[in-house]
Amino acid sequence: MQLIGMLDSPYVRRVAVALIAAKSPFEHRPISLFRHIDEFAKINPLLKAPTLVTDDGTVLIDSTLILDYLLATYPAMTALTPKEPGERPRALRFAGLALAVMEKAVQRHYERALRPAEKLDQPWVDRIIGQLQSGLQALDRELPQTGWITGPLGLADIAVVCAFGFVAGTVGDVVDVARYANLAAFSARAEALPAFRAAPAEDGVTAPVGL
Structure with missing residues (x-):
């Protein structure tokens, strides 16, 4: 099983940390969607990260769908889900908020990184920032x-x-992460754990197969 993508993507890192925490064996291939586009396209012409190549060669995309597959395939992954059925809505609530924050932070990052300043649609950018801040406030x-x-x-x-981690590392200059002290403390506790340290949000780092 191969996980394709860079750990500075919150979606790729989400899958990598889960696999490491569950001690599920995998090979991480840190192939960039931008610097290694031809190499990535040979694996997945849609150029979507993360991409997971299963042991039988099936190519999967979307971090949520990849995790769904892993939960059904690797029993150790179920330890990362709520033990009580009544806790599932709470877990899904936080996962949904986190995914919304990822989406808006990625949108803001690419607006700045790829679109010329003179072509920015400021009302659209303001909308993205507002949605991002709302998600962060809810989590905090x-x-x-x-x-x-x-x-x-x-x-x-x-x-x-x-x-x-993605917000702080990429759009922390336009979103004051210091305003979210509880969220920051929560993240700091997690970032100190072995699974997170093994898969840092850094360009080009290769995650280990497990701990």
Whole structure:
């Protein structure tokens, strides 16, 4: 099984950290969508990261669908999901907020990185920032101040931390992350764990197969 993509993508990192936390074997190939476009296109012509190549050669895309496949295929992954059915909506609530934050942060990042300044649509940019801030505010307000979302560290926690790490690392100059002290403290607790340290949000780093 191969995970394709760079760990500075919150979506790729989300899958990598989950695999490492579950001690599920995989090969990480840090292929860039921009610097290695021809190499990436040979694996997935849609140029979507993360891409997962299963043991039978099936190519999967979208971090949520990849995690769904992994949960159905590798029993160890189920330890990252709520033990009680009643806790599932809470976990999904936080995962949804985290994914929305990722989406808006990625949009803002690419607007700045790829679109010429004279062609920016400022109302659209303002809308993105507003949505991003709303997501961060909700996470900051609702996250527990100790422990994790539904007990042991799980997929929802991983999504939240990967989202915040991406925001801080790429758009922290336009979004004041210091305003979200509870979210920052939550993320700091997670970032100190071995699974997160093994898959830092850095360009070109190769994640290990497990811990």
